Amino acid sequence: MMVNQWQQYIDLVQKEVVPALGCTEPVTVALASAKASELLGGVPDHLTIKVTPNLYKNGMGVFVPGTGKAGLPIAAAVGATAGDADKGLEVLATISDQGLIRANQLLDEKRVSVTMVSNDDVLYTVVDASLADKHVEVCIAKAHTRFEYMVVNGDLVYQAENVQCTSSTSEQSLSLTIADILAFITSVPLADISFIKRAAELNKALADTGLSGNFGLGLGASLQSQMDLGLLSDDLLGRAMRLGAAASDARMGGAHQAAMSNSGSGNQGISATMPIVAFAELRDLNDDQYVRALMLSHLVAIYVKSKQNKLSALCAATTAAMGSTAALTWLLKGDLAAIHRAINSMIGDVSGVFCDGAKAGCAMKVSTGASSAVKSAILAVAGRCVSSQQGIVFESADDSITQLGLMSKTAMLSTDEAIIATMQHKQVG
Structure with a gap:
């Protein structure tokens, strides 16, 4: 191989080998919920989460760090009440006691719902959240931490650059053997x-x-x-x-x-x-x-x-x-x-x-x-x-x-x- 490919290999490993707190599928939901709360400026009154069947499969039976509970509803709730969207896969690194209490209240009051939707991108995740008269929609797609779009009160406030939805994390021009x-x-x-x-x-x-x-x-x-x-x-x-x-x-x-x-x-x-x-x-x-x-x-x-x-x-x-x-x-x-x-x-x-x-x-x-x-x-x-x-x-x-x-x-x-x-x-x- 050519020496000039070495840096490409190093970059690939640094992109794909990163710290992650908790199972990455529930964390994806928590991250989208944390971003929704950030856009709302507070904890949502209601959260509606839509995920693909594959993400649902990987999220419903695993415990969410710091919560003592398993599943996507608690991931969404604690992401919204105590998550830090700037931390990516470590979004739940600093869960506060108060944040966890509020997350469980959201669940007890049945303010969190999770449903499945079909999409060619298996990581497609959408969080609809509302607080008083404000409504936001956050979508993560194509990678566990890649925000696809964000909508606030019907206005598109963020749209990611269009990238091909590859079937894997690293099917790029870089050849591996x-x-x-x-x-x-x-x-x-x-x-x-x-x-x-x-x-x-x-x-x-x-x-x-x-x-x-x-x-x-x-x-x-x-x-x-x-x-x-x-x-x-x-x-x-x-x-x-x-x-x-x-x-x-x-x-x-x-x-x-x-x-x-x-x-x-x-x-x-x-x-x-x-x-x-x-x-x-x-x-x-x-x-x-x-x-x-x-x-x-x-x-x-x-x-x-x-x-x-x-x-x-x-x-x-x-x-x-x-x-x-x-x-x-x-x-x-x-x-x-x-x-x-x-x-x-x-x-x-x-x-x-x-x-x-x-x-x-x-x-x-x-x-x-x-x-x-x-x-x-x-x-x-x-x-x-x-x-x-x-x-x-x-x-x-x-x-x-x-x-x-x-x-x-x-x-x-x-x-x-x-x-x-x-x-x-x-x-x-």
Whole structure:
């Protein structure tokens, strides 16, 4: 690859790997509501939220940080009463006690409603809000923090520049391949990419919180207890699963701590980070190895997600771990061919895991991705993998990644519809 592409790669990672407080779909609703309150000059009397079925799916079962409650209504309410629209994905970083009390009052008085609307953009979110005789409408679209338009009393006060609604976060003119990513991370000056260590710091802190057992499913803490009893081993496989699960437990369980996200998802960021942290805890890595491995993992995770829809029936927490398997293979002295083998094995393993919404149970899938990442890396450095004669796997991992993305956009659409219909039925029931 050309050296002049290095800055493009760095810019891409800095855009897609950012701190996020809480699950990013409810946070999108909270952000739109916070902006609505800002435009109104006070807390709304009423809030009406319209979201796509996919955003609804990812928002109804996950706890909102600092609230003790799950779902889009509380996200909208607390965003309106205590959110800071200038903080983007950290809109809920400073929830006050009074703001939370007011948010719960809005819910108790049934002043918040959430409905689903169809839109080609899966992140399409509209908040209608009113205060006395003032009315505003705020739309977020095409990215979790991108305001599309704002209307105050019927007057358009903001309209974003028109951009193509791409199916993913990074389908841009910038080309990504496994070979180019590997060449980049092994050659770029270390100082240029050292910022990626922040991902390990944030997500490890989240895992430490999750290990308390007080959040989400408590999977990380449960695995830890069995390690303490000697039933499970604290080896690379066990530690990667435990740390990944614990971080997801905390994030899905409403811990008031930011995750370092990847491609708009905290769980994807966790999946691309924690297996590398686990390896570093078990083996002495110098700063050069650690930073380059983290960068390799996150950039591959971005690449894999770029072939998929932003939200779909495919579990991106498991596919993000393909970044981890690439980095683990590299840390185990595997070459480019070995990295291709590792990713192919993961595609042969976890490609059928579907997304049934953001929730505490995501910790199970994060741990599954971590497990597959470790197994696939070990298999790859032994010269073995799921071959191109099997399933949807091709000889080149680049082709396998493309095929996986294609299936997520086509064959899994009916699966997505069935999942959403099931979740709707449960809400009504």
